[in-house]
Amino acid sequence: MAKQKEIKVTCWFMKENGDVVPLESLTPEEKADAERKMRKRLTESMSRYFAARPPEDYIKFVEALEAEEKRRAEEEKAKQAG
Numbered sequence: 001m002a003k004q005k006e007i008k009v010t011c012w013f014m015k016e017n018g019d020v021v022p023l024e025s026l027t028p029e030e031k032a033d034a035e036r037k038m039r040k041r042l043t044e045s046m047s048r049y050f051a052a053r054p055p056e057d058y059i060k061f062v063e064a065l066e067a068e069e070k071r072r073a074e075e076e077k078a079k080q081a082g
Helices: 028-051 053-081
Strands: 012-014 020-022
Touching: 028 053
Parallel strands: none
Antiparallel strands: 012 020
């Protein structure tokens, strides 16, 4: 079987000043700050979405979000204990 050609993907990120840079060029602090902001925007968007739907759907979403935040905190704690 022929070897498939490797595909290289570059994710771009727009900084607050409007500069567009490769995501991999951000410092760990910039990346963490960007992730926090993206999570906040996503949470707000999803909150608006679920506000127009039954409460059961919103509860499931919030539970999943809390579980993800807990998982991230545990990962960070394990890294620091490293």
